[in-house]
Every structure is written in structure tokens, then in C-alpha cells.
Amino acid sequence: MSHEIKNYLVTGGAGFIGSHLVDSLLSEGNNVITIDNFDEFYSKEVKLSNIASALTFDTFQLIEGDIRDKDLLDDLFSNNHIDVVIHLAAKAGVRPSIENTVEYYDVNINGTLNILEAMKKFDVKNLIFASSSSVYGNNKKVPFSESDIVDYPISPYAATKKSGELLCHTYHHLYDFKINCLRFFTVYGPRQRPDLAIHKFSKMILNDETIPMFGDGTTKRDYTYIDDIIQGIKLAIKNLNGYEVFNLGESRTIMLKELITLIEKEIGKKANIEKLPLQPGDVEQTYADVSKAKELLNYDPQYEIEEGIKNFIEWLKKS
Ligand SMILES: NC(=O)c1ccc[n+]([C@@H]2O[C@H](COP(=O)([O-])OP(=O)(O)OC[C@H]3O[C@@H](n4cnc5c(N)ncnc54)[C@H](O)[C@@H]3O)[C@@H](O)[C@H]2O)c1
Structure with a gap:
């Protein structure tokens, strides 16, 4: 299938x-x-290994810098023609946002505003914004749908993501930006952030360490395999x-204690x-209604948690 070559900025x-x-x-x-x-938040070495293959492409340019640096953004946008911005840079993670609320606010809200302002200044109007399932807070109605009210975040991180969506809508309204905000539901797979449960638990079980289980193991998550998220972003x-606004999840929820059992089975060791x-x-809990993404984007998630965990653990053992 032929397709048009484009210039992307991925923060x-x-x-x-x-x-x-x-x-x-x-x-x-x-x-x-x-x-x-x-x-x-986690090591530069890990991030450099994430982009080791990308760095071999002449068509890839890495700019080491901060989205809070407006002059740097001005240089970046004035020196490069950009068709679409995919804004993923953020302080991620719910728990640390309670310790470092001011920094989360600064990067996730002021940083997002800087990206929007630079786009306005340089007339770039296409944006994908990484939002999060956390905006649903303790929504009682499941599955979570984009039409549910998300005015009740329960962490600073969630509040920054909701704020990002609000800023995006404002720039769409005022300047005719075309924007899709994607609410990712716990993403996992090779290269997963080391602070997230699947990665953390798998590593600890492999190393015979005791894993911390917060709560009685009945909290539930809709875990989304990385290939499905990439499919969703590209659509x-x-x-x-x-x-x-689109939910991107698998539309299946797993209890924390079930997740641990799946990991134990795959590794072949009790935790x-x-x-x-x-x-x-x-x-x-988190639980995505993905019918809107299916209908408007043709999103078609492929991975059951069992297969995804197997792929993740294979990768972890090799890395
Ligand atoms: N992984 C998930 O389950 C999940 C779920 C919902 C939403 N998200 C969102 O998706 C996006 C990507 O998440 P991820 O899991 O890949 O996280 P990640 O931490 O692996 O990636 C974020 C990247 O942003 C960079 N960054 C942070 N602050 C920056 C700054 N001030 N300037 C420039 N770069 C900066 C980091 O160095 C990192 O490489 C984030 O916006 C996150 O909030 C992730």
C-alpha cells in the first residue's frame, strides 16, 4: 500500500x-x-537503548531538550517542517505525582501549553495528545466511555491529563487545530516503563524478591498491549x-491477583x-469502552493479556 511520507514530531x-x-x-x-x-524518572541508558535502532536512520533526528524550553521549541519548529505532532512527553505515573505535584504540573500542563503555542506560531495544526484512563477517577459506571463526565480526578497526574485535554479543545476551537486526545489504558509490552506493575513484578519474581501488592489484589485494570496502542495512535x-477524545484499551479487565498468577505461570515460579x-x-478499576475508536478509527485491538504477558517476559529475559 503506497502512502505519503510525512514529517512527524514525537515528543x-x-x-x-x-x-x-x-x-x-x-x-x-x-x-x-x-x-x-x-x-x-528512569535511566537514560534504558531510553537510549529504546531508540538504538531509530538512531541508525538518517530520517531520524533526536533533540535532547525540555518541552518547557520555549526558545528550543521555537528553533525546532522554525528549522523543520512538521506535519503532525504526537505529544507524548510527560511526567508519567500516578503515585509519584503526589510527591512531585508541582513538577508534574509544570511539565504536563505548561509543557503542553508550550507545544500548542509553538504549533500556533509556526502554523502546525495537527496534534495527537497522550491522555490517560486516569481521567475517569473512580468512575462507578463501567465500561468507561468518552461521554462520561471526567470532572473528578483523584491524582495530580490525572488532573494534568484532563487539563491537557481542555487546552487541546481550546486550541481546536480558537485556531482550528485538528486534535485527537487518546486516553491510553495501562500500556504494557517490551520496553514497558520499569515502574509499572507487569515490569516491576516480573523482574522481582525472576530475582526471587518479594513483590509489594497494594490492596487485597482485587483492583482491576484494562491492560493494553503496546502494538495495539501503536495501531490506535497511527489510526x-x-x-x-x-x-x-478516544479510549484506547482492550476492553477486558484483570484483577491484580489474576495478573500476578499469569506472570507466575509464564515465569514458572511462585511469587x-x-x-x-x-x-x-x-x-x-479501569475498563475501556472502545466502541468509539472501533467505529470512527477502525481500531481493532488484537492482544489478549495471556499472549501479551508471554511476549513481555520473553523480551525481559533477553534484555
Ligand atoms: N504507559 C502507560 O500505561 C500510559 C497510560 C496512559 C497515558 N500514558 C501517557 O503516554 C505518554 C508516554 O508514556 P510512557 O509510558 O511511554 O512514558 P515514558 O516515561 O516512558 O515516556 C515519556 C518520555 O517523555 C520524556 N519527558 C519527560 N519530561 C519531559 C520534558 N520536560 N521534556 C521532554 N521530554 C520529557 C521522558 O524522558 C520519556 O522518555 C505519557 O504522556 C503518559 O502520560 C501512558
Whole structure:
């Protein structure tokens, strides 16, 4: 299938989701620029290995820098023609946002505003914004749908993501930006962030360490395999029309204790579990209604958790 080569800016492209997107866009012959400040949330070494393959492409440009640096953004946008921005750079993670609320606000809200302002100044009008299932807070109605009210976040991280959506809508309204906000539901797979449960638990079980289980193991998550998220992002890029919000999940929920059992089975070892109190900011469950993405984007998630965990553990053992 022939397709038009485009120039993409992927913010946070050295991270987990970003690096997979960068690889996929490069493999189709596109030009990709990434701005990433190698935030110390996890190691630069890991992020550099995420983009090791991308760095071999002449069509890839890495700019080591911060989205809070307006002069740098001005240079970036004035020196490069950009068709679409995929804004993934953020301070991620719910629990640390309670400790570092001011920094989360600064990067996720002011940083997003800087990206929008630079786009306005340089007349770039196509944007994908990485939002999160956390905006649903402790929504009682399941599955979560884009038409549900999301005015009740329970963590600073969630509030920054909801704020990002609000800023996006404003720029769509005032300046006719075409924006899709994608609410990702817990993403996992090769290169997953080391702070997230699947990665953390698998590594600890492999190393015979005791894993901390927050709560009684009945909190539920809709875990989305990275290839499905990349499929969703790319479909969202192709379908930029006005302003839309889409859930990207698998539409299946797994209890934390079931997840641990799946990991144990795949690794072939029992976990030592230490039960700890539920963490503030953690929601009870996430569960995506993906019918809107299916209908408007043709999103068609492929991975059951069993297969995804198997792929992840294979990758972890090799890495
Ligand atoms: N992984 C998930 O389950 C999940 C779920 C919902 C939403 N999201 C969102 O998706 C996006 C990507 O998440 P991820 O899991 O790949 O996280 P990640 O931490 O692996 O990637 C984020 C990248 O952004 C970079 N970054 C952070 N602050 C920056 C700054 N000030 N300037 C430039 N770069 C900066 C980091 O160095 C990192 O490489 C984030 O916006 C996150 O909030 C992720």
C-alpha cells in the first residue's frame, strides 16, 4: 500500500510508547524528530537503548531538550517542517505525582501549553495528545466511555491529563487545530516503563524478591498491549478531523491477583507477596469502552493479556 511520507514530531520519543511509535513511523519511510530530555524518572541508558535502532536512520533526528524550553521549541519548529505532532512527553505515573505535584504540573500542563503555542506560531495544526484512563477517577459506571463526565480526578497526574485535554479543545476551537486526545489504558509490552506493575513484578519474581501488592489484589485494570496502542495512535493520525477524545484499551479487565498468577505461570515460579495498604491516588478499576475508536478509527485491538504477558517476559529475559 503506497502512502505519503510525512514529517512527524514525537515528543517523549525515547520513552516506552514513544520509541515504539518512532520505530513504526521510520519503518514506513517517514521523517521523525524527537524531543526528549531523558527525564530521570528512569535511566537514560534504558531510553537510549529504546531508540538504538531509530538512531541508525538518517530520517531520524533526536533533540535532547525540555518541552518547557520555549526558545528550543521555537528553533525546532522554525528549522523543520512538521506535519503532525504526537505529544507524548510527560511526567508519567500516578503515585509519584503526589510527591512531585508541582513538577508534574509544570511539565504536563505548561509543557503542553508550550507545544500548542509553538504549533500556533509556526502554523502546525495537527496534534495527537497522550491522555490517560486516569481521567475517569473512580468512575462507578463501567465500561468507561468518552461521554462520561471526567470532572473528578483523584491524582495530580490525572488532573494534568484532563487539563491537557481542555487546552487541546481550546486550541481546536480558537485556531482550528485538528486534535485527537487518546486516553491510553495501562500500556504494557517490551520496553514497558520499569515502574509499572507487569515490569516491576516480573523482574522481582525472576530475582526471587518479594513483590509489594497494594490492596487485597482485587483492583482491576484494562491492560493494553503496546502494538495495539501503536495501531490506535497511527489510526488517530490518519483520522484527524476536528477535536475528538478516544479510549484506547482492550476492553477486558484483570484483577491484580489474576495478573500476578499469569506472570507466575509464564515465569514458572511462585511469587512472594507482601500485602500493603492501597495507595492514595490509585483508582479501583479501569475498563475501556472502545466502541468509539472501533467505529470512527477502525481500531481493532488484537492482544489478549495471556499472549501479551508471554511476549513481555520473553523480551525481559533477553534484555
Ligand atoms: N504507559 C502507560 O500505561 C500510559 C497510560 C496512559 C497515558 N500514558 C501517557 O503516554 C505518554 C508516554 O508514556 P510512557 O509510558 O511511554 O512514558 P515514558 O516515561 O516512558 O515516556 C515519556 C518520555 O517523555 C520524556 N519527558 C519527560 N519530561 C519531559 C520534558 N520536560 N521534556 C521532554 N521530554 C520529557 C521522558 O524522558 C520519556 O522518555 C505519557 O504522556 C503518559 O502520560 C501512558
